[in-house]
Amino acid sequence: MTIKVKVEFLGGLDVISNSIREHKCVVPYEEGEATMKELIDHITKTIISDPKDIPVFIEDGTVRPGILVLINDTDWELEGMEEYVIESGDVFTFTSTLHGG
Amino acid sequence: MTIKVKVEFLGGLDVISNSIREHKCVVPYEEGEATMKELIDHITKTIISDPKDIPVFIEDGTVRPGILVLINDTDWELEGMEEYVIESGDVFTFTSTLHGG
Amino acid sequence: PSSPTTTLSLDEYKRYGRQMIVPQFGSLPSQLRLKQAKILVVGAGGLGCPALLYLSAAGIGTIGIVDDDVVDISNLHRQVLHTSENVGMYKCESAKLYISRLNYHVNVETYPVRLTNDNAFSIVSKYDLVLDCTDHPAIRYLINDVCVILSKTIVSGSGLKSDGQLSVLNFQTYGPCYRCFYPQPPSPDSVTSCSDGGVIGPAIGLVGTSMAVETIKVLTGYYTRENFKPFLSVYSGYPFQQFRMFKMRGKQKSCEVCGEKPSVTRDKIESNELNYGVFCGRVTFPPL
Amino acid sequence: PSSPTTTLSLDEYKRYGRQMIVPQFGSLPSQLRLKQAKILVVGAGGLGCPALLYLSAAGIGTIGIVDDDVVDISNLHRQVLHTSENVGMYKCESAKLYISRLNYHVNVETYPVRLTNDNAFSIVSKYDLVLDCTDHPAIRYLINDVCVILSKTIVSGSGLKSDGQLSVLNFQTYGPCYRCFYPQPPSPDSVTSCSDGGVIGPAIGLVGTSMAVETIKVLTGYYTRENFKPFLSVYSGYPFQQFRMFKMRGKQKSCEVCGEKPSVTRDKIESNELNYGVFCGRVTFPPL
Ligand SMILES: [Zn+2]
Numbered sequence: 001m002t003i004k005v006k007v008e009f010l011g012g013l014d015v016i017s018n019s020i021r022e023h024k025c026v027v028p029y030e031e032g033e034a035t036m037k038e039l040i041d042h043i044t045k046t047i048i049s050d051p052k053d054i055p056v057f058i059e060d061g062t063v064r065p066g067i068l069v070l071i072n073d074t075d076w077e078l079e080g081m082e083e084y085v086i087e088s089g090d091v092f093t094f095t096s097t098l099h100g101g
Numbered sequence: 102m103t104i105k106v107k108v109e110f111l112g113g114l115d116v117i118s119n120s121i122r123e124h125k126c127v128v129p130y131e132e133g134e135a136t137m138k139e140l141i142d143h144i145t146k147t148i149i150s151d152p153k154d155i156p157v158f159i160e161d162g163t164v165r166p167g168i169l170v171l172i173n174d175t176d177w178e179l180e181g182m183e184e185y186v187i188e189s190g191d192v193f194t195f196t197s198t199l200h201g202g
Numbered sequence: 203p204s205s206p207t208t209t210l211s212l213d214e215y216k217r218y219g220r221q222m223i224v225p226q227f228g229s230l231p232s233q234l235r236l237k238q239a240k241i242l243v244v245g246a247g248g249l250g251c252p253a254l255l256y257l258s259a260a261g262i263g264t265i266g267i268v269d270d271d272v273v274d275i276s277n278l279h280r281q282v283l284h285t286s287e288n289v290g291m292y293k294c295e296s297a298k299l300y301i302s303r304l305n306y307h308v309n310v311e312t313y314p315v316r317l318t319n320d321n322a323f324s325i326v327s328k329y330d331l332v333l334d335c336t337d338h339p340a341i342r343y344l345i346n347d348v349c350v351i352l353s354k355t356i357v358s359g360s361g362l363k364s365d366g367q368l369s370v371l372n373f374q375t376y377g378p379c380y381r382c383f384y385p386q387p388p389s390p391d392s393v394t395s396c397s398d399g400g401v402i403g404p405a406i407g408l409v410g411t412s413m414a415v416e417t418i419k420v421l422t423g424y425y426t427r428e429n430f431k432p433f434l435s436v437y438s439g440y441p442f443q444q445f446r447m448f449k450m451r452g453k454q455k456s457c458e459v460c461g462e463k464p465s466v467t468r469d470k471i472e473s474n475e476l477n478y479g480v481f482c483g484r485v486t487f488p489p490l
Numbered sequence: 491p492s493s494p495t496t497t498l499s500l501d502e503y504k505r506y507g508r509q510m511i512v513p514q515f516g517s518l519p520s521q522l523r524l525k526q527a528k529i530l531v532v533g534a535g536g537l538g539c540p541a542l543l544y545l546s547a548a549g550i551g552t553i554g555i556v557d558d559d560v561v562d563i564s565n566l567h568r569q570v571l572h573t574s575e576n577v578g579m580y581k582c583e584s585a586k587l588y589i590s591r592l593n594y595h596v597n598v599e600t601y602p603v604r605l606t607n608d609n610a611f612s613i614v615s616k617y618d619l620v621l622d623c624t625d626h627p628a629i630r631y632l633i634n635d636v637c638v639i640l641s642k643t644i645v646s647g648s649g650l651k652s653d654g655q656l657s658v659l660n661f662q663t664y665g666p667c668y669r670c671f672y673p674q675p676p677s678p679d680s681v682t683s684c685s686d687g688g689v690i691g692p693a694i695g696l697v698g699t700s701m702a703v704e705t706i707k708v709l710t711g712y713y714t715r716e717n718f719k720p721f722l723s724v725y726s727g728y729p730f731q732q733f734r735m736f737k738m739r740g741k742q743k744s745c746e747v748c749g750e751k752p753s754v755t756r757d758k759i760e761s762n763e764l765n766y767g768v769f770c771g772r773v774t775f776p777p778l
């Protein structure tokens with residue numbers, strides 16, 4: 001079995017995935033067996049097109065400061081962060097913080 | 102069994118439901134047995150707070166011209182209009198057409 | 203018409219440089235397309251003001267403005283292109299004054315008239331694209347029908363209170379038109395103008411600004427027949443701000459103006475056989 | 491402070507009537523709250539221009555503008571409050587000129603300086619609410635810390651290319667602050683300004699306009715401690731325009747400035763012990 005989720009990159013973060021904003025992801029785990037850690041690992045391996053872009057997404061083993069992570073439109077901080085157990089149908093949004101004005 | 106759907110009123114149409122924009126609706130039918138016709142009937146009976154507001158929503162037996170109907174963010178014209186068979190989890194959006202500028 | 207514009211001056215490079223480097227914009231060719239473009243803005247009110255501000259700033263070559271209304275003090279909370287000292291002046295002239303100070307590269311043409319069956323074809327035919335920033339369905343149907351018959355794309359916005367709507371209609375004669383979405387006019391008692399129903403200035407302003415974004419997409423060729431999908435976007439200011447895109451029907455075969463057997467023709471409009479006021483339930487034209 | 495404003499003139503009734511009748515606005519009491527309000531807009535650029543236009547038009551009593559930058563021709567495609575003839579003028583003075591013509595009821599105060607550790611408390615303390623329309627994280631952290639310490643609500647916007655973000659921070663000292671969302675500054679190489687990365691004028695304009703809507707909600711009391719929910723709204727201009735609201739974390743106990751054991755204090759800021767440039771990875775302050 002696999003877990004089918006949607007991954008979105010907003011705020012210009014789609015630079016790490018060939019300018020593709022929306023990805024349908026098939027995560028090779030059983031339902032209930034994968035957390036955000038496994039998802040982030042999966043994204044790093046399968047979506048980021050150029051390995052030298054990995055540091056744009058990952059720093060010190062987790063999502064880099066300045067990138068907001070939303071699980072079904074809610075701050076992942078409210079959902080357990082890396083410990084959140086992913087489910088089929090979930091939508092994961094990663095967005096760069098913008099500073100311009 | 103019942104069918105659980107979400108009904109939204111946008112564009113000022115929430116006037117017909119005490120200014121409440123979002124409604125969780127429990128439609129008293131089995132899955133597969135109710136179409137938009139039954140849903141509209143259900144809305145007319147249970148959500149519209151004042152019977153004299155019914156003509157704001159219904160005209161000649163269907164949704165009044167000038168109200169757009171969206172099924173899961175898609176024009177109901179693309180989904181079979183009154184014939185669409187509603188399913189649990191569906192989101193139905195009704196929005197008045199605006200003319201101001 | 204005039205020979206194609208193939209270059210920018212140094213002043214224009216400096217002025218437009220920050221938008222030309224945005225990847226989706228399309229760099230110099232897109233800037234030249236804007237410079238060559240002629241657009242018509244019908245209505246210089248709550249929607250028209252921000253649309254005019256941002257489109258003139260972006261370097262559209264020629265902008266026509268149709269509005270027969272004069273600036274009233276009750277407009278100023280939302281029609282931010284007009285100032286207190288311009289109360290009583292035609293809105294199109296007031297708008298032109300500011301635009302000429304903002305960006306002298308823009309050629310502004312003003313029409314202090316109401317758009318009617320009699321003048322609509324001659325005015326609209328001079329432009330490539332029309333922004334519908336008007337305030338009543340009767341004129342929205344007129345603009346639609348004339349644009350369909352003359353093959354002009356329409357960027358259409360509307361708003362009331364704290365809500366708004368946005369669409370691109372008759373896109374390259376391929377997309378659906380206003381009548382495809384609304385074959386029947388609304389009943390007159392369901393039609394409310396911003397003057398009657400009220401409006402939050404920045405809410406209608408946001409919709410007008412979003413019209414400028416869509417206009418840039420159309421003119422720079424970001425939208426193509428291949429990628430264009432009919433849509434209606436809906437803005438709500440309260441309880442939280444959101445702008446949602448709904449997927450809409452395509453061109454309708456049964457449409458009275460863009461369909462297979464159109465009953466609305468140039469002749470019917472110009473002869474006044476088609477009376478939009480009557481069609482929308484009023485005998486005379488309401489003001490813009 | 492001054493005695494409360496309890497009436498409007500006839501001119502003001504006419505001017506603001508169309509917004510006062512919008513149900514969510516809150517009629518006369520809300521208009522009086524706007525008239526009594528003092529707000530500070532930091533940055534009169536791509537975000538600040540539309541926010542200033544709509545907030546001055548809406549009848550805010552006093553607006554302070556901080557910006558030490560002068561108008562450059564490369565600003566004009568998006569900073570639509572400034573005109574070609576004002577190139578070289580301080581942006582805050584250029585903005586004041588237009589606002590005084592748009593709505594003479596507004597008292598505009600200008601600060602042609604950079605907001606720094608030394609002047610931030612004295613400037614911010616004069617106002618009720620701050621709009622963060624700046625262009626770099628260093629100044630965003632400074633504004634945040636000063637507003638938290640002085641108990642001011644922040645309406646925060648940002649944008650780049652065709653994207654934008656919007657939030658209300660430190661809402662009535664009850665909502666989360668910028669450091670609650672971003673405890674660690676971004677690495678300097680991930681920070682891009684609109685001048686460097688480019689920006690579509692009406693895209694950043696839309697975000698600035700949405701800041702005006704949020705400011706009106708805060709000042710009119712639409713948001714209360716009971717109904718306010720921490721949020722971050724995200725705008726995308728391409729491929730289709732959308733503005734989505736994300737539900738965000740509340741105030742963080744561990745926050746360095748608004749948490750239980752704050753390490754960021756007024757003394758540390760005013761003594762320059764806390765250097766925001768170094769904190770954000772640069773030795774000196776970048777321009778606004
Ligand atoms: Zn049609």
Ligand SMILES: [Zn+2]
Nearest residue numbers: 667670745748
């Ligand atoms: Zn905090």
